[in-house]
Amino acid sequence: xxxxxxxxxxxxxxxLPPVALTPAASDAMVRFExxxxxxxxxxxxxxxxxxRGIDFAIPRGSITGVIGRSGAGxxxxxxxxxxxEKPSAxxxxxxxxxxxxxxxxxxxxxxxxIGMIFQHFxxxxxxxxxxxxxxxxxxxxxxxxxxxxxxxxxxxxxGIADKYDRYPSELSGGQKQRIGIAxxxxxxxxxxxxxxxxxxxxxxxxxxxxxxxANINRELGVTIVxxxxxxxVVRQLARDVVVIDDGHIVERGNVxxxxxxxxxxxxxxxxxxxxxxxxxxSLASRLVAQPIxxxxxxxxxxxxxxDAGDTIVARLARELSIDVALLSARIDEVGGQxxxxxxxxxPGGETAATRAVSYLSLHKFSVERLGYVA
Amino acid sequence: MSPExxxxxxxxxxxxxxxxxxxxxxxxxxxxxxxxxLATSRKGELFAAPAVNGVLGVIVNxxxxxxxxxxxxxxxxxxxxxxxxxxxxxxxIVPLTIxxxxxxxxxxxxxxxxxxxxxxxxxSSFGASPxxxxxxxxxxxxxxxxxxxxxxxxxxLLGYSAMVGAVGGGGLGDLGIRYGYQRFMPDMMLxxxxxxxxxxxxxxxxxxxxxxxxNRRLRHR
Numbered sequence: 001x002x003x004x005x006x007x008x009x010x011x012x013x014x015x016l017p018p019v020a021l022t023p024a025a026s027d028a029m030v031r032f033e034x035x036x037x038x039x040x041x042x043x044x045x046x047x048x049x050x051x052r053g054i055d056f057a058i059p060r061g062s063i064t065g066v067i068g069r070s071g072a073g074x075x076x077x078x079x080x081x082x083x084x085e086k087p088s089a090x091x092x093x094x095x096x097x098x099x100x101x102x103x104x105x106x107x108x109x110x111x112x113x114i115g116m117i118f119q120h121f122x123x124x125x126x127x128x129x130x131x132x133x134x135x136x137x138x139x140x141x142x143x144x145x146x147x148x149x150x151x152x153x154x155x156x157x158x159g160i161a162d163k164y165d166r167y168p169s170e171l172s173g174g175q176k177q178r179i180g181i182a183x184x185x186x187x188x189x190x191x192x193x194x195x196x197x198x199x200x201x202x203x204x205x206x207x208x209x210x211x212x213x214a215n216i217n218r219e220l221g222v223t224i225v226x227x228x229x230x231x232x233v234v235r236q237l238a239r240d241v242v243v244i245d246d247g248h249i250v251e252r253g254n255v256x257x258x259x260x261x262x263x264x265x266x267x268x269x270x271x272x273x274x275x276x277x278x279x280x281x282s283l284a285s286r287l288v289a290q291p292i293x294x295x296x297x298x299x300x301x302x303x304x305x306x307d308a309g310d311t312i313v314a315r316l317a318r319e320l321s322i323d324v325a326l327l328s329a330r331i332d333e334v335g336g337q338x339x340x341x342x343x344x345x346x347p348g349g350e351t352a353a354t355r356a357v358s359y360l361s362l363h364k365f366s367v368e369r370l371g372y373v374a
Numbered sequence: 375m376s377p378e379x380x381x382x383x384x385x386x387x388x389x390x391x392x393x394x395x396x397x398x399x400x401x402x403x404x405x406x407x408x409x410x411x412l413a414t415s416r417k418g419e420l421f422a423a424p425a426v427n428g429v430l431g432v433i434v435n436x437x438x439x440x441x442x443x444x445x446x447x448x449x450x451x452x453x454x455x456x457x458x459x460x461x462x463x464x465x466x467i468v469p470l471t472i473x474x475x476x477x478x479x480x481x482x483x484x485x486x487x488x489x490x491x492x493x494x495x496x497x498s499s500f501g502a503s504p505x506x507x508x509x510x511x512x513x514x515x516x517x518x519x520x521x522x523x524x525x526x527x528x529x530x531l532l533g534y535s536a537m538v539g540a541v542g543g544g545g546l547g548d549l550g551i552r553y554g555y556q557r558f559m560p561d562m563m564l565x566x567x568x569x570x571x572x573x574x575x576x577x578x579x580x581x582x583x584x585x586x587x588x589n590r591r592l593r594h595r
Binding site: 126 | 502
């Protein structure tokens, strides 16, 4: 039985705010201009169109999440930003320079202002923590004395100053990623690319690493581009999100907006992992499509941007003079806003339920009727 | 055993060590860059040159499949050109080097290929040139494997060096054949074999020790 389909969904009266992720050219740190990427056929593998018609900008100083399933094209996308790969068509502009047309020495110089961190950390096993951080500086031709000073700063910045002489084999995943971050920041880049940087870490370590990245963004003003397949990572860190599927951008915008009003099925699938979107099993099994005498109508409202102290449930109860039951609730902080859903039981028959829905809609909540329980 | 015979063994050991160490050094000088190139020149790799890679691969395989004793005889004119003579331990270095170079190249290729491709991408991502990647990433990361490869090459060279007696190259193998076998002196044969075993053991022990020393993948605190 699918209760959802048989019931009307009431959306807020007001239209959704327009997506603002196309800043003026001068504000953009990274800009994709009609970018496509095709991997030509090789031996028995057919050619693969990894990206098509990618057109978007990443604002200077922002944290942007790029989310997609594996094979969606997000790895290609991030490698176009630092010139590890070339677009088949279109241009990629980073900090005002078209990195996609650079080659050789010019490209290598440009790459020094773009840092990258990796899922498997990619540290040299033959070098200590300090020497790993020093590697990009050696490559950039810094003097030994300058390198020593800079490495000490970076070790402090990422909070592993006491591990400077340890080899990667002696360090935990979180410590290794801190070295990776320090190494990526060594040459003072404007952009930090993160390729699934927390996917190999446990949840607690993930949180610590994401906090570190947030600090780096705040204090150094580094633009961060996060590639991930985990919506929880986007939720904790990013302000803007780009959802890609099968080489296309299927949805993009402010994280809080996308979390509350996902349009594309792929986005919705990603969100179901993190938002308390699903009705608790015990409740869902009791839901029926027809009103029950003496029972409750079940409604769900999406909340976004409200304060923790919001009194909507209390006001609703007062307005209708009924005892509103709170059946389930989940509210998370997403992109600096509170986002989540409340599932409420409204006693008092059809009239009360209809009044509750119009009251909530009037106060700009997105409401959905789920059914009835005894 | 008479002092003369013992002297012969000492002299032959010296010849063997001389031939093997010089040949190992030269073969490393030639084999290391060839091996690194073989490991990095396929399609899409650091020094992508698939055609050159293919041709070089065929040459290396051809050199490796030629039996050593045939190689020694076949290149006598070349040996004479390089060493001025085709007789003696000095001349024997030429075929030994030619035999060991492709062997070392293949071992080096295997060791370099063991390095995680992600590290090459990482170094490229912060603007390392291909040569910087070779010297700062590939060689240091492959060092334990390279040390073991060279150890294996030296051990093999000791075996090869026994055959250069056929062209007057001297050394322990030559001594074993001429005195131990042809003159029916089993004690001489035994002495030669014991010395060879001791040499191989020492080389392997030192190689293993060095490889462990440079391997940071193991926890060692």
